[in-house]
Amino acid sequence: MKNVISPLLHNIEMMKGAFIVYGGGLLFFFLLSALHRTFAEKGQKESSSVWSYAFPASLFKTCTSWVDFWHFLLTFIIWGPLITLVTGLISGQMLAQTINGILGPMPQSIRAPWLIISTQVFVILMARHFGVFLTHFLSHKVPFLWSFHRPHHSAESLTFLTSARAHPLDSIFFLGGSLLFAAVGTALVLYVTGTSLQPTTVSILAGWAFLLQVMNIFEHSHIPFSFGKLSYVIGSPVMHHIHHSAELRHRDKNFGGIVAIWDWLFGTIYVPKGHEDYRQGLTEGELGKNNPHVRLLDYYIEPFKYFWNCIVPRSHARSDRTLAR
Ligand SMILES: [Zn+2]
Ligand SMILES: [Zn+2]
Numbered sequence: 001m002k003n004v005i006s007p008l009l010h011n012i013e014m015m016k017g018a019f020i021v022y023g024g025g026l027l028f029f030f031l032l033s034a035l036h037r038t039f040a041e042k043g044q045k046e047s048s049s050v051w052s053y054a055f056p057a058s059l060f061k062t063c064t065s066w067v068d069f070w071h072f073l074l075t076f077i078i079w080g081p082l083i084t085l086v087t088g089l090i091s092g093q094m095l096a097q098t099i100n101g102i103l104g105p106m107p108q109s110i111r112a113p114w115l116i117i118s119t120q121v122f123v124i125l126m127a128r129h130f131g132v133f134l135t136h137f138l139s140h141k142v143p144f145l146w147s148f149h150r151p152h153h154s155a156e157s158l159t160f161l162t163s164a165r166a167h168p169l170d171s172i173f174f175l176g177g178s179l180l181f182a183a184v185g186t187a188l189v190l191y192v193t194g195t196s197l198q199p200t201t202v203s204i205l206a207g208w209a210f211l212l213q214v215m216n217i218f219e220h221s222h223i224p225f226s227f228g229k230l231s232y233v234i235g236s237p238v239m240h241h242i243h244h245s246a247e248l249r250h251r252d253k254n255f256g257g258i259v260a261i262w263d264w265l266f267g268t269i270y271v272p273k274g275h276e277d278y279r280q281g282l283t284e285g286e287l288g289k290n291n292p293h294v295r296l297l298d299y300y301i302e303p304f305k306y307f308w309n310c311i312v313p314r315s316h317a318r319s320d321r322t323l324a325r
Contacts, residue, residue, distance in 0.1 A: 030054050091179075092186030092197075099191045108194035120189050120201040125208065125259070127185020128178055133262035135177030136255040145173060147307035154293040156281045158244060162220040167303055215258045224275070231271045235260040242270050246281040 033054035048056075059065075110116055139149035148169040155162045166174070190197060218225070219240040226236040235258050243254040253270035256263045263269035281287045292306070293299040 092183045092190075095183055095187035096190040099187060103191075106191055106194040110193050110195065113198070113200075116193070116195050117198050117200045117204070119193060120195070120198060121204050123189035124182060124185045124201075124205065126261075127188070128182040129256060129259035130262055131178040131181025132174070132259070133256045133266075134181070135174055136257075137266075137268070138177075139170065139173065140252050140255070143310040144307055145170075147303045147310065148173070150282060150303060150306065151293055151299050153244060154282050154286070154291055154299075155244065156279070156287060156291065158220045158222055158241065158280060160217045160221055162244075163216045167300065169303070212258060219257065226272075231260060232264050232269065233261055234258060235263070236271075238272055239270065241280070242272060242276075244280045245278045246284050246287060247278045248284075250278065 030050070034050045037048070037050055037053040060069075110119060136149075139145040148167045151167045152162075152165050152170060155165055186197070189195075215237075219235075219237045221237065224238045224241060226238045227234050230236075231239060235254060235256055239254045239260065240257065242250045245251075250270060253268055254260070254263055255268055260269055279287060281291065286292060292302045
């Protein structure tokens, strides 16, 4: 396994997608089971609960059940992300080879293994997270992108579920942005230093990818955890809470998520000094009954209407967020 960096970083998004697919599938199965039970057990005196009808314990106690369980878990946690990782790695390698072919190979500029690994990890992580920062920044500033990023911000309370709250088009843009920058960062560091991707680099990045997945959930919990002064480097959950604030004073801050350095450098960082009272959501005028995404259908469809209103503003009122730009 040589070039695993960029794919590793995308494992997070893929795992999130897999979670949604599996979760949605299970929910659909559960609802269908409830419907089937209604007709199948009609008239019976002792009917089972919907839960035990859909998931009877006896089916999970056979001699093959443990293999099913562990394989499912490993597919979700390891094999799925690994496939993504390999895909990303290959694209990064190909880009490096293309640059080599056009500009000619560079001599190896660093020799010490620890220096090679730390340089690769640092450059790739910084590039990947600059991709996250820039993609997120553009998602707030470009009307088309903002239209589809709004559903993430219309949540009025943060829970672990909010970490996966993203419109499909928003997810595609975020995935594309971070993948592009990770691949470019990988190609550049390999070409400029004249080194090849180290297995240890890949392992470290893999660990980081899983840490990010955990942190993404943590950032969207209700717990106002802070890293204190370290928050200027590592983004605290409390900083992402600010990012979800509906108030004007907090608007367009803390784009970087777990890596806060780019927000610090570009002046978009906001580290709360202490406890702050504020409501979470889109804007102060789009809360409660004015929230445009209370219904699931609106959550998916309204972004298209919102964008249409942005480009054809004559007969539609736009939110203060667009007008403020
Ligand atoms: Zn945002
Ligand atoms: Zn968020």
